[in-house]
Amino acid sequence: MAEIIDLSQEIYSGMPTYHSLPPVTISTYSTHEQWDKIENPSTQTPSVLNLEMSEHTGTHVDALNHMGREFSSGSIDRMPLSMFYTEGVCLDLSHKGLQELISTQDLIAALEKSDLQIKKGDTVLLYTDHYRKYYQTENWGKGPGLTEEATRWLGDQKIAAFGVETMSPGIPKITNKEVHHICGELGFTHYENMINLDQLVGRGRFRFIALPLKIKGGTGSPVRAVAVFE
Secondary structure, eight states: OOEEEEOBOOOOTTOOOOTTSOOOEEEEEEEHHHHTTOSSOSOOOEEEEEEEOOSSOSSEEEOGGGSOGGGTTOOGGGSOGGGGEEEEEEEEOTTOOTTOEEOHHHHHHHHHHHTOOOOTTOEEEEEOOHHHHHTTSTTTTOOOEEOHHHHHHHHHTTOSEEEESSSSSSOTTTTHHHHHHHHHHHTOEEEESBOOGGGTTTSOOEEEEOOBOOOTTOSEEEBOOEEEEO
16 A cells, blocks of 8 residues: 655644745635524534635745746646656755755765665655754744755756755745746756655655646645655
8 A cells, every 4th residue: 555645734824934925814704504594603614714825835836937037938837747746756954954055965965875866857855854843933934955056956857846845945045046047947846845854765766746736827836745655
């Protein structure tokens, strides 16, 4: 029987979001008591919830059109589903500290240590243990991030995507904008706000699935990312 590991954050009102994005608000739109026309009900059982949030909420994938003006044709609904249904590997970079850059040599060393190879079309997940250490703390937005060179190196491996536990793939105001641009230039993408990557380290290759919503013109989408071990 397959083992399925959930790699996705919960989505809830007031959850941490990137500083420039709207907050998450979830409210009750209607109840079963309203549907059943119960007067003065003693309970309020939600039948429909109303969600207010950006496409880039919680565990999500960026569309290519998010990476820069020149990539405007690459909206989430136009990206091939094969990019979100791949094989995957997870690299152990848990020695990286707050706002520390992840270099090409760091990636190569992690590959050698795990005795793994990156194949064309893979999703490469980067375990830094930032989620377990810092989620909902003042340091949550200060995670490690890729250098421009390391991002380009990943793209040169012809991967479909990479994934990080942090709210951004690069370090904000240092490499983050450049990391996004390189993804658009080389035609691959990334996932942010992943969890449970510690459960993948040292276990070899797995099936990675993280299908986005089909948002017309969308710049990204929340996903229910999973790793599957057969």
